[in-house]
Amino acid sequence: MKKIVGLIGGGVIGCGWAARFLLNGWDVQMCDPDPDTPKKVDRSLINARQSLPSISDYRLPTEGQISFYRNISDAVAGVSWIQESVPEHLDVKQAVISEIQSTSNQVIGSSTSGFKPSDLQQCADDPSRIVVTHPFNPVYLLPLVELVTNDATSQEIIQHAMSVIDDVRMYALHLTKEIEAHLADRLLEAVWREALWLVKDKVATTQQVDDAIQFGFGLRWAQMGIFETYRIAGGEAGIRHFLSQFGPALALPWTKLMDAPKLDKNLVSLLSNQLEAQSGHHSVLELEQIRDRNLVGIMRQLKANDWGVGRWLNSHDADEKRKRGLIKSLDQISDLSVPILALDQVVPLTWTDYNGHMTESRYLDVFGKATDRFMEIIGCDKDYIAEGFSYFTTESHIRHLREVKAGQSITINTQLLLGEGKKLHLFHRCYQEEDLVATGEHFLLHVSLKTRRSSPPSEDMLLALERITQAHRFLIYPDGAGAGICKPIMTAHYRD
């Protein structure tokens, strides 16, 4: 069944939602009076298409379709979620909600960064169907959504909201005690006021404030929050020690706190001029793409470390791969007589090099992942490795036949050339659609992780290898297998 969302409001946040839903396979019905809305969505889509698929190790669903409407009633017809992202004025939001509820009884998630659900529920026909689902810029890439509900919200509606957030692969932070500005924006608001004062008082420039963040605590906060960071900062004595040491400073009026600097012409000019000096040589679009590339890289690194947002992304990936049959046991593989599908994913935008294509070490990275997949199939999984046995690669031969670019999909299948005793000889083919782009031939030895020497595999593993050997023995021996580099294979696309 086609999933359709109604988006009311097409600013930076609304356009971010559009890209987020479309790339996750939803159709989007959008309503905004600005005739430039389609252009703005396009701009958001350009960035999103480059970055969002890069954080998943599987292909995203086929992109949805977007249509634009002048009337709210048309935009919300037949949808299974409504997301409101109109300007941050309570009367405007209430009027929009009222208009939506006169024509639809679907749940409305509001992108409000400041108002409580109860503020939005005032004067509404059906308060129970109004929740806050507050995202963060860039909406198409950052996972966080604050889901704020109150006593008017039923469990059923909470579940519905959770499932929509999950379906667009976002992380629902569910708050049941509503306050103005929810959670994250209260923290941000505090920093924002203080940062404005520092610049206004000429203590620091915007560049210095930004450097203090990105060379210091910003690096910590990409992977742990403030509490966990301080728990560690207390050393072995933990948070109690930290609190006793730094608690007294809370009584000092260090921050400017209650005062808010007036955003008069002078302060706006000061900020604007300093930011121009800081990064004016980049356009906003360039900065967006730099930011997204960094976000992709950081999130992928946290995936590699299986921590925080990376751990969460990994568990999402595993669920998705299971659904798509990319994680199957030997018994679940329906046709063993063809090479085994081991990988099906997009080339992340952080995997390219100065030549503008996927860099060579990433081929060995994906071939290594395909080898891991094969090993899981024969029973060399986490448990087996924990028992002290594994396979070590002793040789690899990679042939590059064509280029692949970031954002293109690649698949890898695996043919067993030899699986006897300690020896394992694999041949991976990497395709971009129909084109063979690279091959990876690998020789591995079964080892004991204690002695770090070769050792015989378990009986079960030998039986599994024998089954695959029997199934693969009628496959053609691959072109290029066993060849050395002395006689280069002259089929590479860019050879003349």
Add this chain to the structure above:
Amino acid sequence: MKKIVGLIGGGVIGCGWAARFLLNGWDVQMCDPDPDTPKKVDRSLINARQSLPSISDYRLPTEGQISFYRNISDAVAGVSWIQESVPEHLDVKQAVISEIQSTSNQVIGSSTSGFKPSDLQQCADDPSRIVVTHPFNPVYLLPLVELVTNDATSQEIIQHAMSVIDDVRMYALHLTKEIEAHLADRLLEAVWREALWLVKDKVATTQQVDDAIQFGFGLRWAQMGIFETYRIAGGEAGIRHFLSQFGPALALPWTKLMDAPKLDKNLVSLLSNQLEAQSGHHSVLELEQIRDRNLVGIMRQLKANDWGVGRWLNSHDADEKRKRGLIKSLDQISDLSVPILALDQVVPLTWTDYNGHMTESRYLDVFGKATDRFMEIIGCDKDYIAEGFSYFTTESHIRHLREVKAGQSITINTQLLLGEGKKLHLFHRCYQEEDLVATGEHFLLHVSLKTRRSSPPSEDMLLALERITQAHRFLIYPDGAGAGICKPIMTAHYRD
């Protein structure tokens, strides 16, 4: 000349400084009344040795020596920098400074997170030699140092402080207008108060506050600060638009602001229990090592993207490699008759896999870097690539002979097997000390980046290749070169 630092105070910050200075080749003279100080330094060193070398693409200098003293006067004798990290009480700090100045006229950097230089200078014999050099935890790994000076500080002393900070590879954020808590801690203090309120008021748990950070704005702040982030969030209209849209909210009392929650028994227990539930299954030491692994990964990713802290680290690396002769032009290589030294670095702790050793794709990564180095030597550098020409790898053959672990140093040297016309055939040997751990054989074609087809190199490049060919023709043809995987080479260490 041996560089020596005197460290007064051996808490978490002082021990972090000790590790930072030692790993950058300084000798450390440390003074702290706690007899456990040597143990605490050891603990900090364990973490630092695992992580700090991982963010540089060259070997750090030989580690310095540490000695412990009971008297301040002994600890500061003959040093070229004094770092004070005693508890955060003004009278204690002033007394320590006074004692130091009674015996030494070296510059004192204070790790204070709250006091201004002028606070510390009160009652001092020589106010001109007291500055704030405020680091961030973990001091051995995070680059930021707030250097705060005032009118009492001469240019000469500022330069001296800058050069010490630079020498331990930290980033000096120089503030000349002193205020309590400098810059970063004012921002942190604001967040910290607000976060405590959120937990105390039961709006959120510590886990939820931390999730709001690490799934949201924490990812942004690892690579851009608050001003740059908001400039982008305004879309093409930039910061002025953002300020006009979100400025009015500054007038609202969203944050708790002036109030500070009292850290009574109840609140301390609440925080402590929630943190126990959040990450109590990890010890503090485990969390420190997880954090450091993440920090290394994030900083290395930003290096790969050449942005922010990564851009700064890259420029540091380049300076250092130039100093060590790792970046030389063809003419500067003194002995061309031996394979060319292309790489000399430590295996970062983010490069290992579940088998506990450097993962296979990283071999191709370092061999790729060695190939890049060779290409630079023959003139295929950034400018040449910008003109539209490059080399593409068409085949690689890697042999793994021994294991390498994170933290071990590896070197790679490169032998030219063939450099004729469009063809380039390279053989890299990767050593861990004296042991050959892996070889990489690579066949490349010179290409036009416009047509993406093979094309002849420039005349200059052919001449350079000819020079190396003549020099390398007497080298032994490498064992294993040209071999296919069919006949595995039986010299791998873990083969029996």
